[in-house]
Amino acid sequence: MxxxxxxxxxxxxxxxxxxxxxxxxxxxxxxVPDDRRWAMAHGAAGIDPDAPRWLPKRAFLALDSLPSLASLSLRRAGEGEVFEFVREGRVLLRADLGSGEGRKAVEALIADQAGGAARGRVSLVEGRGFAFCDxxxxxxxxxxxxxxxxxxxxxxxxxxxxxxxxxxxxxxxxxxxxxxxxxxxxxxxxxxxxxxxxxxxxxxxxxxxxxxxxxxxxxxxxxxxxxxxxxxxxxxxxxxxxxxxxxxxxxxxxxxxxxxxxxxxx
Missing domain, CATH: 2.40.33.20 (PK beta-barrel domain-like)
Structure with missing residues (x-):
């Protein structure tokens, strides 16, 4: 077949x-290009957002420990690195991941979603020359x-x-x-x-x-x-x-x- x-x-x-x-x-x-380009590190990850490196998935907020993340959809909004974060058809946030302001807005949204699982400050980190795959x-x-x-x-x-x-x-x-x-x-x-x-x-x-x-x-x-x-x-x-x-x-x-x-x- x-x-x-x-x-x-x-x-x-x-x-x-x-x-x-x-x-x-x-x-x-x-x-695949840009797969797992970004990840959300929890506060105990010990990762430097300005000099990120690959770490195992336990350093990041992920579905195994935070299944509610699955209710938050991500969709690209036009060209570049602008994304919309959507739940139940409602746009919660539109943010440019290429800007510091946009990343801070995403961090605040995810921290609110994570609650105690955030274990401190959530950091949206970008893989530079690598991907945050398992x-x-x-x-x-x-x-x-x-x-x-x-x-x-x-x-x-x-x-x-x-x-x-x-x-x-x-x-x-x-x-x-x-x-x-x-x-x-x-x-x-x-x-x-x-x-x-x-x-x-x-x-x-x-x-x-x-x-x-x-x-x-x-x-x-x-x-x-x-x-x-x-x-x-x-x-x-x-x-x-x-x-x-x-x-x-x-x-x-x-x-x-x-x-x-x-x-x-x-």
Whole structure:
């Protein structure tokens, strides 16, 4: 069965909603441009906003500890770095992340949302030459819609793909085919990627992407299905190129949970 690229997403601010792209230019050794470019560090993170560095996700406000963030949508407002922060269709803030005044306004909004989880002053920090992804190397996350369908059947209700915050969504093929890709290369449009490992999931998947309520446990169903709480895979770009929804995805055959020795899964 043929595979196609269904969607491309990036997350300008770590922990907030996705920006869906009509195309992306992937560079060698890079992630999706501007993915996780900004992050909201809590007061105990010990990060210098003027000289930020990559830190593990526990340094930032994120959905695993603050699921209510999911109720706050982010959308780009025109050109540049101007964004609107929206809840239930109402614009709470329009801010230019490229200006000090805009960043302070965002920090105040997020601090109010976070309450005690802010652990002091919230700082909106910008990655300069790196991204605030969970993994320090610049990787691309990939999820297959066939596997999502399998998860939904196990849970007994449709599971929103947004819970998994993937960069690339792949349509077609068999459930869990992506686990067979580990250690191998795939082609997406003009780009070539090497799949490195499955993505171990955390409590962030509890967060309803609309309401911000921690309303669904998908970790135990994932463990029952795959032997571990994994969904999707990380890949590195080994040959850059342009990609767009509808592009063919050329990947090794697989799926239906074959033997997973060598993947780090039990």
């Amino acid at each position: 043929s595979l196609t690229l269904s969607a491309i997403a990036r997350y300008p601010i770590k922990g907030l909603s996705a920006e869906v792209l009509s195309r992306a230019d992937l560079g060698f050794g890079c992630g 993994a320090e190397p610049p990787l691309v996350s990939i999820a297959c819609l066939a596997s999502l369908h399998d998860v939904s059947e196990a849970v007994g209700r449709p599971v929103e793909v947004e819970r998994f915050r993937a960069n690339l969504l792949v349509a077609g093929g068999l459930p869990w085919q992506e686990l067979d890709w580990v250690g191998q290369e795939i082609h997406v449009g003009e780009a070539r990627l090497r799949v490195l490992e499955p993505i171990l999931r955390c409590a962030a998947t509890r967060a309803n992407p609309r309401s911000g309520e921690a309303d669904l446990d998908v970790l135990r169903p994932l463990i029952r299905l795959t032997g571990d709480a994994v969904f999707g895979v990380y890949a590195e770009v080994v040959a850059g190129g342009s990609i767009a929804p509808g592009d063919p995805v050329l990947a090794p055959p697989g799926g239906r949970l074959p033997a997973r020795h060598g993947l780090g899964l039990t």
